[in-house]
Each structure stands twice: as C-alpha cells, then as structure tokens.
Amino acid sequence: MVCTANDILEGWKDFPKGLKVLLLYQDCNFAAEMKLRLEQMDYVVNVFCNEAEALSAVSCKSQTYHIAIVEVSKSNNDAIFRFLETAKELPTIMTSNINCLSTMMKCIELGALEFLQTPLSDDKLRNIWQHVAHKAFNDNRKKEACDYLEPVKESACSLHQSPDGEADGINHTVKSEGSTVQQENINLYSGGDKYPAPSTPQLKQVARLPDHGDCQDQTEDSKSVDTICCNSATENACYTSSKLQMEEVGVKEEHQSADKSEIIARRSSLPKDPSSVPCTSSIDLKKSSQPPNSSGSKSNRKKLKVEWTPELHKKFIHAVEQLGVDHAIPSRILELMKVEGLTRHNVASHLQKYRMQRRHILPKEEERRWPNPRDSARRSYYPYKPIMTYPPYHPNSVMPPNHQGYPAWLPPASSHPNGVTMQGSHYYPAWQPAENWHWGSYPGMHADAWGCPVMPPAQPSFTPYHQNAYDYRGSHAIHTRGSMVHNLDLHPPEEAIDKVVKEAISKPYLPLPLGLKPPSTESVLNELSKQGIHLHHHPSY
DNA sequence: ACCTCAATAT
C-alpha cells in the first residue's frame, strides 16, 4: 500500500485533517495533553505509553498510522530505539527534553525524521504533516524509478556487454526515460491494494535504508531487492515474492495496450485508479538453459533469444502499420514499439520474416483475386497490385500500395481514422504462424496475421487521403476528399516536396514511391532546381 | 549508421 503524492494532493480531502498520529509517551499526562493539542489540529491521535503496545499497534493491520511522535527520555532509550528499528515503515518524529547528542544521533540513524526539543510549539506540531507529504512524494519518486528500472535490470545488464557493442537495450531505456513515456509496472504492487486513499499508512520507509534504497543499483544483488522494498511488514510479502519470481522467470509482457499515445494520455491524466496504469513493456528473454551463475553477470553473455510473443508481434504490426508497410524500417519500428531490451537487430530479423511471409502469402491471394496471368507476370518483387499512382513528388506517393484491388491510391483502410472494422469478408484468410499464438484475443484484428494486410477493406465511402500513416515524417498531409483523378494537378506545398525528396535522398534504402522508377539523383536535382528548389547534393547518393 | 538479404545456428 503506497501513499502517493497524488493521494495526498487529490485523493485526500482536507489533507492533513485526519492524519493518524501515534503518540508514544512514557508520561501519560503529557501524552494526554499532546493528544488534545493534536486533535485540535484535526489530527487523529492514539496514545501509547509503552513501546511494546505501540509496536503491536503499528503492526496491527486494522489500525494504521501516518506518523508517530515519540518521546525519548534517559530511561527509555533502548525501548525507543527498538521502536524505531521495528517500525521502520512509520515516519517518526522524536521529541525530548534531554539534549543528548548521541541519543539524538542514534535516533536519526535509526530513521527518525527529526528530533524536536520540548516544549513543542503549536507550529511544529501542526507541521508534522509535511513529513508525511514529503515522504509520500519521495516514495512516489522511488517507486517510479524502481518500477521503471526493475524490469530492465536483467535485460539491460545482459545487453550491456553485448559483443557487437550495440547496446540497444540500454539506449532504448535511456531514451524512453528521457522522453515522454515513462512506463510503470504497478502490477508489482498488485496485492489487491485499492488505494484507500486517506488511510494509506504503512508508508514504506525506503529513505531509512540509505544504501539499499536505491533501486538504480544495477549490481545484481537479489538481497538488496529483498531489503529495498520489503521491510518486515507482512503486507510487502507479495510484492517481494512476485518480484523475485519475476526475476527468475523473466519479465513478462503485459497485455495492456501498447499504444504509446494511450500510455501518454493516461499518464498525463495522472491515473487515480492505479489499475489503469500501463505496465512496462519488456521482452521475455529466454535464457538459454544457463546455470544460474552466481558471480556477476559477466559470464551470462549467451545471446538472449527474443521470443516474439503475440503481444510483441502485435506491437510490431502496429508499428509497421503506423509507418506503412513499405516504410517500416527496423529503427523506426523499434522506436514505435517501445519495448525495452529489444534491439534493432531483433526487429530487423522479424521484419525480414514478416516480409518473406508477405511475399509468399500475398501472391497467392493476388492470384485468387486477379487470376489474370498478365498481372501475375507483371508482378514484381513486391506483390502489389499496382498501378502507377501518384505523380512524382506528390506527397501521397509514399503511400503504400493497397492490396484490396481498389485503386492504388486508396490508403490502407487500417489507417482509416474511424477505425472501421472489417465487415467485408474478402480479406485474406488469416495466415497464422506455426506456433499457436492466440490471435483470437484480438477479434476482428487482422493485423496480427503474418503478411496479411492489416486492414479492413477500403470503404466504399472513400476517404482516401486520410493518411495518418504518412505524417510520421512530417510531410504535409493533404486532406482531400475525392479520388485521385481530381488531384492529378494538385501541387503540394514546397516544404512537403522538400521533405519527401530529402528523405528519399538521404535514405536511399527506403522504397521509392510506388510506380516510380528510381530517377537519377542528378535528374531529380535538376528538375528541382528548375522549379527553384535547391538541395545539397551528396554525391554519395 | 543503417538497411536488406543470405548464411548460419538453434
């Protein structure tokens, strides 16, 4: 159970009213007086006169406290220290009329928040809530960092020293941390906690473990995992065990939507319901039956094999869709997929497979749809049904071909903004990978079928230029209703041309717009300069 | 630096 900053700021009406304070005083009279004062400040106070009682109260599930105020005297030092040591979860303020540095120091060492000399002013008393808030923020930060880093830990470590030096795993991690998406893995806390907002007691006192509390500690010290987050409190047990379990098994892909935008959207609206927070995506790396090596992670260099789970594949397909089949290149796909630990190589490989499948599957389909032998003869490498489409440099010329038998300028319906679902039945029979992946879990979604068009058939209503797929490189989308014919003489804005051409020049490996023969760079530049567009000519391409 | 394809490994 975590008392987050959000709980306090949003979920806790009238914070700090109702803050639950445990008072541990030897002198019951003093205690009563304190109780009174605190209650006048709208705190809820329970008094204990000996440390044992107080401790049992702390460990009692039914009653929870946000903060403790503990009186120290010369006589009760040991008991108080014991209290501090045991109730690590509970933020504790010490108070005393003695002024013994060593005692004070010991208390602080044991995690006390501060040491206040009596008499306590109202101000000081009133302000105790700040410790709770402070800790909440602190924990929140730690938790995020922890959640974020934890799943990567293993893969990152393994990839870190990958021989070819390509630490995509790391890069990726760092990158996404710096960028907008910081994913969380709240399922670690899935003990059924429902955020009983105000009564969020057992704040984990991570701060009290200066050396172990740092989740970023990448040294594989499973012991530290234990100590980090599991401090004696029983309710942490499930957290710890699940965590350890995950370490053994390897982090599993979560079935949450992998859609980046969704994650961003959700995050930006600071989820009140923790269950809606997306989980970290990381890949399930299969260790190749390696004995658990105790000493360091160095020898664990065996290449980790990426298992393309349905979820992973789905993300892959998503990415490919977004980019457009023809423009899906490993690096971009990798970016879009936002999967930690996955390397460009992995993606490239998968992409290769994917393309192979397409090539094998589609021609057959084409054959069925256009049994005209001439067509098949004309079909080239990519089994498109394709016809010359755009005039050169039309921004839409980067459209992927469609496979629907509709005019080639029709964008794949998958990029149809309305996300119209497939109803026609003439899409491709779902080719399925050999393994029994559970495609069924994405009903109506054919994106996951290998090499199959990922989209529903074009809509009769034709909204041809809604091409979200191609804005990815910032080309101006020209939203024009109606069919191509009306657009033949359409001249896109120059920047658009510029962008497309630049891209084409700088990324020779990207496929050319459909139907175009590769023009020589010279001729392109010539043509452009005739139109007053001047680009640097890089002779290499 | 990165893509693609083919060879190789599992």
Add this chain to the structure above:
DNA sequence: AATATTGAGG
C-alpha cells in the same frame, strides 16, 4: 522445419 541471429554487402 521454422525461426532467430550473425554477417556480408550496399
């Protein structure tokens, strides 16, 4: 046999 990884070539 299928699929992931590695490597060569562009």
